[in-house]
Amino acid sequence: MKASHIKFISLSISLFGAMLAKADLHEFTLMDGRTIKAEIVRYNAVLRKVDLKREDGKIVQVKSAIFVESDLRFIKEWVWTPDGMVQIPEGTNSGTDPDAGAYSLTVDAFYMDKYEVTKAEWDRVFAWARSHGYGFDNGGKGKFQTHPVQTVNWYDCVKWCNARSKMDGRTPCYTVGHKTYKTGQKIPKCNVDANGYRLPTKTEWEYAARGGLSDKRFPWGDTIQHAKCNYQSKKSIGYDTSSTLGLHPFYKKGKKPYTSPVGSFSPNNYGLYDMTGNVWEFCWDPSSSGNSRPHRGGSWWNHANLERCYMVAYGSPANTDMGLGFRTVCR
Numbered sequence: 001m002k003a004s005h006i007k008f009i010s011l012s013i014s015l016f017g018a019m020l021a022k023a024d025l026h027e028f029t030l031m032d033g034r035t036i037k038a039e040i041v042r043y044n045a046v047l048r049k050v051d052l053k054r055e056d057g058k059i060v061q062v063k064s065a066i067f068v069e070s071d072l073r074f075i076k077e078w079v080w081t082p083d084g085m086v087q088i089p090e091g092t093n094s095g096t097d098p099d100a101g102a103y104s105l106t107v108d109a110f111y112m113d114k115y116e117v118t119k120a121e122w123d124r125v126f127a128w129a130r131s132h133g134y135g136f137d138n139g140g141k142g143k144f145q146t147h148p149v150q151t152v153n154w155y156d157c158v159k160w161c162n163a164r165s166k167m168d169g170r171t172p173c174y175t176v177g178h179k180t181y182k183t184g185q186k187i188p189k190c191n192v193d194a195n196g197y198r199l200p201t202k203t204e205w206e207y208a209a210r211g212g213l214s215d216k217r218f219p220w221g222d223t224i225q226h227a228k229c230n231y232q233s234k235k236s237i238g239y240d241t242s243s244t245l246g247l248h249p250f251y252k253k254g255k256k257p258y259t260s261p262v263g264s265f266s267p268n269n270y271g272l273y274d275m276t277g278n279v280w281e282f283c284w285d286p287s288s289s290g291n292s293r294p295h296r297g298g299s300w301w302n303h304a305n306l307e308r309c310y311m312v313a314y315g316s317p318a319n320t321d322m323g324l325g326f327r328t329v330c331r
Contacts, residue, residue, distance in 0.1 A: 025037045025039050028071050030066045031065070032066070040071075040075050042075070043075040049061050049063060049331070082330060086111065086114055087110075095214030097216075098215070099310070103310065107203060110329050111330050111331070112270075112327065114272060115148075116148035116262050116327045117328065118142065118149060128163060135182065137185070138151055138156050148278055150320075150324055151321065154318070155185050155317055158174050161197040161328055164197045174191075175191065176189070192331070199283055199284040200283055200284065200329045201283060201285050204329060209297065209309050211269035211272065220266075223240070224304045224307060225243070226244050226248050230264070231298060231304065232246060233245045237303060257300060258301070277302075278299060279323050280297055280321070281295055282295050283296055287314050292316060293314065293315065293316075294313065296311065296313070300323060
């Protein structure tokens, strides 16, 4: 099943008016007084974005707020939330983190995977990608199929995002020389306006991890316990109030890594699981001093100080680790 379902529907007359049957271009008068001639191909009510087909045949995406409400009666298609993802609303989360001080995070709306990418999901896309010209540095590991994939590097994750996009009929975000990035260790360009899957930016990740809460250390509050996430508890950290110390006693079984099945703990207010602990998650943006790439959220072997929402670690995009994985976003 495709991750994005586009379904023809009859919109409520009270909200949008009647659907226009024919596909002729329509002349719209915008909120700022300008006029354009175009066809509304599809409307994403969650992201409040409209895909327009212009007179020259080119499709462009614009914010629905530029239209007067009555114009939305010409909409042709409705975009549903992709499977396995949740909507992260646009807005600003600002406040004072107990340890990092003042912060302000502003994002446009986007979708994000509910869970870290599992070994099963990785394998599904990886097999398709290998048969369609994609090359990876690592095959990926996972303790079990329901656990997060790890031992993949940043390059692998970016190429995997492109392959997942192609599988689901979406436009890949990452390109090298105007071609879809499929092989090698290269730093691609990222088209954030494409509807394909990609890694979140540092800001998108933190905004999503906070789940609408302000002024907190963690996605749920200011203290941490093994009941909240999979991490290594340490008595000397004041805000670590877990009754059990060391690695999570329930998941410290067998051989390393001591990851947990995705979704083993309660989600944050946006419906996202494991934004703290289990595995670090790769993000997109380079460091200010070079091509090092960020990862966020801490892992099963980290102490509470590295599990906080504001924490960012950097490393070479070629690095792999048993505590390093990812999740994707899209528009």
